[in-house]
Amino acid sequence: MRPLPRSFFARDADRVARDLLGALLVHDAAAGRTAGRIVETEAYFGPPGANPTLARRRAPWAAWVRRNGDPAAHSFPGLTQRNRIMFGAPGHAYVYLIYGINECLNVSTGEEGDPQAVLLRALEPAEGLAVMARRRGTDDAARLARGPGNLAKAMGVTRAHNGADMTKGPLWFARGERRAAVVAGPRVGVTKAADLPLRFWERGNGFVSGRRAG
DNA sequence: AATAGGATTTCCT
DNA sequence: GGAAATCCTATTC
Numbered sequence: 001m002r003p004l005p006r007s008f009f010a011r012d013a014d015r016v017a018r019d020l021l022g023a024l025l026v027h028d029a030a031a032g033r034t035a036g037r038i039v040e041t042e043a044y045f046g047p048p049g050a051n052p053t054l055a056r057r058r059a060p061w062a063a064w065v066r067r068n069g070d071p072a073a074h075s076f077p078g079l080t081q082r083n084r085i086m087f088g089a090p091g092h093a094y095v096y097l098i099y100g101i102n103e104c105l106n107v108s109t110g111e112e113g114d115p116q117a118v119l120l121r122a123l124e125p126a127e128g129l130a131v132m133a134r135r136r137g138t139d140d141a142a143r144l145a146r147g148p149g150n151l152a153k154a155m156g157v158t159r160a161h162n163g164a165d166m167t168k169g170p171l172w173f174a175r176g177e178r179r180a181a182v183v184a185g186p187r188v189g190v191t192k193a194a195d196l197p198l199r200f201w202e203r204g205n206g207f208v209s210g211r212r213a214g
Numbered sequence: 215a216a217t218a219g220g221a222t223t224t225c226c227t
Numbered sequence: 228g229g230a231a232a233t234c235c236t237a238t239t240c
Contacts (some may be wrong), residue, residue, distance in 0.1 A: 042232070072232065074225095082224065100222025102233045119232060149233050189232050 001026075003172040009090035009109045012053055013043035013116040016109045017200045022178030025123060027155045028170040031131045034155055036123025036145050037176050040201040040208045042187045044106075045070035046086070046115040047078065053110065061196045071192035075115030085163050086115040093164040093171060095157060102149030105157045107166055107173075121188070121199075122146050124207040125154070147209040180204055 004023065009016055018041075026035040045051050048069040054062050069076055074083040074096065085094040086108055094106040094117050110116035123145035125132055132144045132154040145151040152158070157171065166172050184197040188210050201208045 044232075074232075077226075080225065096232085097223055098231065099233050100224085100231095101220095104232065106232085121232090147233070187232070191231085 001174045003167050003169070003174065004091075006089070006091050006167050008173075009107060009167075010111055011090075011109060012051070012057065013045060013109045013118050014198055014200075016107070017041040017043040017118045017198070018182055020107075020118060020120075020173070021182055021200060021202055022176045024126060024174040024176040025120060025155065026127075026169075026172050026174055027157065029131075029156045031134075031156065032128050034128035034131050035126045035174070036132075036151075036155070037126050038120060038122075039124050039205045040120075040122035040199070042119040042121060042200070043109075043198040044073035044075070044086075044117050044119065046073050046075040050075070051110065051114055051116060053114070061198065064193075064196065068193070070196075072187060072190040072194075073115070073117075075117075079115075083115070086117050088112060088163075091165060091167045093157075093161045093166055095152070095159050095162040097159060098149070103152040103158055104148040105152045105155070105161070119148055120151055121148050122201070122207050122209045123151055123154070124205065131156075142206055146207055178202065 020038050024035050075086045089112045090109050092108045106117040106119045125144050133139050136154050145154040180202040183203045187199045
């Protein structure tokens, strides 16, 4: 199994977010290999003018983001110590702490300097379920990696992985099989630009977080 | 089924 | 000082 290459991530975040559905997130850690099929993602862009490739996009949301930027993106206020990975080369892990307690794993997308990222929100566990269960403190497969904080915890991902190159191990993506149609809808927990359809999930998949929309 | 609150870091006003 | 890309538990309807 070869990791997904840099070129896969050097595209707009919504494209990467869609195409990651069905792919495997793999972590080869000391505790063993854990892996899961990605079933839910979200795309994030940047401040107005920071995402040049959006100029060629036709979707209504793209026009809105060209004009207003993506206020929900961490890169929206500009470069900070925390968000610097979003501004760097594609295919790198951006891990941050939210609400003081939960870690969230993103992968940087777009060309270097274009501060986009894809948030990984839910996995269907595929390998190393016992390790995941130990990390999470629950046996319920449907809840092991449901929601971004739970996903990171189940996979053993922490801020120590911030900046890691995900086009090679130990934290990487493998090709996988998508098993249902892709559905797009509003992102979760977002209060600004709340109506942009930049959340993607597999239709009907029970491992998806939040409401079980069709 | 829905709502409320606590945990607790990082960044910006 | 306040808000934030969350999750868990407890309480109330």
